[in-house]
Each structure stands twice: as C-alpha cells, then as structure tokens.
Amino acid sequence: MPVDELDTRILRLLIEQPRTSVREYARILGIARGTLQARLDRLERDGVITGTGPSLSPAALGHPVLAFVHIEVTQGHLDDVGDALAAVPEIVEAFSITGGGDLLTRVVARDNGHLEDVIQGLIQIPGVVRTRTEMALRERVPHRLLPLVEAIGRRASRTERRADGGGRR
Incomplete structure (x- = not known):
C-alpha cells in the first residue's frame, strides 16, 4: 500500500520527535492510538520504517x-x-x-x-x-528523509483529491 497523507504526518513526527510515546503521537495527530499503532505496524511490515534506534556520530566516537x-x-x-x-x-x-x-x-x-x-x-x-x-571535507546536506517523505505526502494528497473529484461533494 502506498504512503498516504496520514502516513506522511506520522513519519514526520517520528523524524522530528523520535522520543515521543505512541500515546502522545496519537494525541498530536488527533487519531486513536489503535489507528496509529496499526499504521506503524504496516509501515514497519512494508519496510518503510526500518529501525528505531539512535543515530550515532562517528566523529563524536573519535572517528572524524x-x-x-x-x-x-x-x-x-x-x-x-x-x-x-x-x-x-x-x-x-x-x-x-x-x-x-x-x-x-x-x-x-x-x-x-x-x-x-x-x-x-x-x-x-x-x-x-x-x-x-x-x-569528505565538510557535510553540506546531512542524511535526511523528511523532504522526501513530505514530497511523497503532497503527491498522495493531490492524487486523493483528484480521485475524490477535487474535494467537491
């Protein structure tokens, strides 16, 4: 299943606030905890979310x-x-x-x-x-995925609106 606009919002939160609880994510998103957990499980199962560990700095570990x-x-x-x-x-x-x-x-x-x-x-x-x-002399763009996630979410949102008749009812 492709990533939709809600998935994009979930992924943005995971990237921006990685230490927040599932309950707090659900509150911020205004969705049920069960809905959020089902989405997280699917994103993991589909290979979109591949890990939850900390990002480490080789330079801070003595390898600059x-x-x-x-x-x-x-x-x-x-x-x-x-x-x-x-x-x-x-x-x-x-x-x-x-x-x-x-x-x-x-x-x-x-x-x-x-x-x-x-x-x-x-x-x-x-x-x-x-x-x-x-x-490498200097890092110019650090490893990031949020701009890609947001672009995918914008495309999914446009596609959903077109399929919905442009949002008119």
Whole structure:
C-alpha cells in the first residue's frame, strides 16, 4: 500500500520527535492510538520504517575523518569481497554500484594515518583489484528523509483529491 497523507504526518513526527510515546503521537495527530499503532505496524511490515534506534556520530566516537572508497573487484568475487568488507568496523556502509568501480564504501577513521591503514587492509582482501579514495571535507546536506517523505505526502494528497473529484461533494 502506498504512503498516504496520514502516513506522511506520522513519519514526520517520528523524524522530528523520535522520543515521543505512541500515546502522545496519537494525541498530536488527533487519531486513536489503535489507528496509529496499526499504521506503524504496516509501515514497519512494508519496510518503510526500518529501525528505531539512535543515530550515532562517528566523529563524536573519535572517528572524524570520512572518506568514500571506490573498490574495483575481480569478476566473480563481488559477494566474497562484500562479505569481507562487513568484517571491517570502519566501513559504515557499502554499496554495489555502476560506473567507475564495483563497490562504494563510506569509511570513517580516527585520522588520515588510520584511514591509510584501513585502505591498505582493503587492498589485501582477496578479489580487490584497486581502490580510489575521496575525502569528505565538510557535510553540506546531512542524511535526511523528511523532504522526501513530505514530497511523497503532497503527491498522495493531490492524487486523493483528484480521485475524490477535487474535494467537491
């Protein structure tokens, strides 16, 4: 089922006020607690809501250096290399990609020397042909989903109004 306008309002609250209780969310939204819980359950079941844990800062954990490491892999070894990357704690994300490489990883490190050590370790993984590293200088747009959620909600609301005859009765 697609995300509708009420789902959008629920997701906005979850993003903006993550420590609020279900009862308080229901009060703010003006809906029954059971309705809210059913919506939350469906959003989780559909994979829209994927977690409820805290967001952590690698920099505050002593790893302020952020780099994106492109990894070229020997044909047929993508899964093996991917499994090996999962064992490297400094790799916080890894994706199969198209373009100039086979994998793109987001790597955090204590300092540039530590980053070099991590990269040297990556090169030793069987199946890794070469790496290319790009250092992040400053975060310009932090990870966010609220603008996307709001855009989806606006589209759903317009679609609902059109299906309802433009809101005329």
